[in-house]
Amino acid sequence: MLRLSRKHNAILIYKRPDALGMLRKAKDYVTWGEADKEVLSVLFKKRCRPQGANELTARYLKERLQVPSIERLVQAIERAEIPLSKLREAGISPVFRLHPPKGGFKGALKRSFADGGELGDRGAEITSLISRMI
Numbered sequence: 001m002l003r004l005s006r007k008h009n010a011i012l013i014y015k016r017p018d019a020l021g022m023l024r025k026a027k028d029y030v031t032w033g034e035a036d037k038e039v040l041s042v043l044f045k046k047r048c049r050p051q052g053a054n055e056l057t058a059r060y061l062k063e064r065l066q067v068p069s070i071e072r073l074v075q076a077i078e079r080a081e082i083p084l085s086k087l088r089e090a091g092i093s094p095v096f097r098l099h100p101p102k103g104g105f106k107g108a109l110k111r112s113f114a115d116g117g118e119l120g121d122r123g124a125e126i127t128s129l130i131s132r133m134i
Helices: 017-025 037-047 058-064 070-078 084-089 126-133
Strands: 009-011 031-033 095-097 108-112 117-123
Touching: 031 126, 037 070, 037 095, 037 126, 058 070, 117 126
Parallel strands: 031 117, 108 117
Antiparallel strands: 009 095
C-alpha cells in the first residue's frame, strides 16, 4: 500500500494516523522522516519524470496544476493544500527512484536508526540520506 516496489525508492505521504500506522508496520524494512523544503524541491527538479514530459517544468505545473513554480508546489505540499491524488491525476507520480547513497549506508542495514542502524523513523535526519541519494 505504500507503493514501494523496489529498493531505493522514495514516496510522498502526508502525516496522517493511517499512513504512520503503515510505516510502523514496515519499520523493519523501510526508513522514513520529514524532509525539508530544499530537499523536496531538489527531488522534484532532478528525480521527477511526469507522464509525457522529460522533466518537471514551471510550464508543465502551470498547465496541469495551476501552480507557478516547483517551489510553490513544495510549499503547497508542505502545508497539505494539494492532495497527492491530484498530483497523480496531473501525471506526477509521488514515487521517486533514487540512487544508492553516495558513501554507502552509515550503519547496519538490519538495525533501527535509534540503535545505530538505518531502519525506522529518522525524523529530520532523512534529509541527509535523501541528499546523498539524489
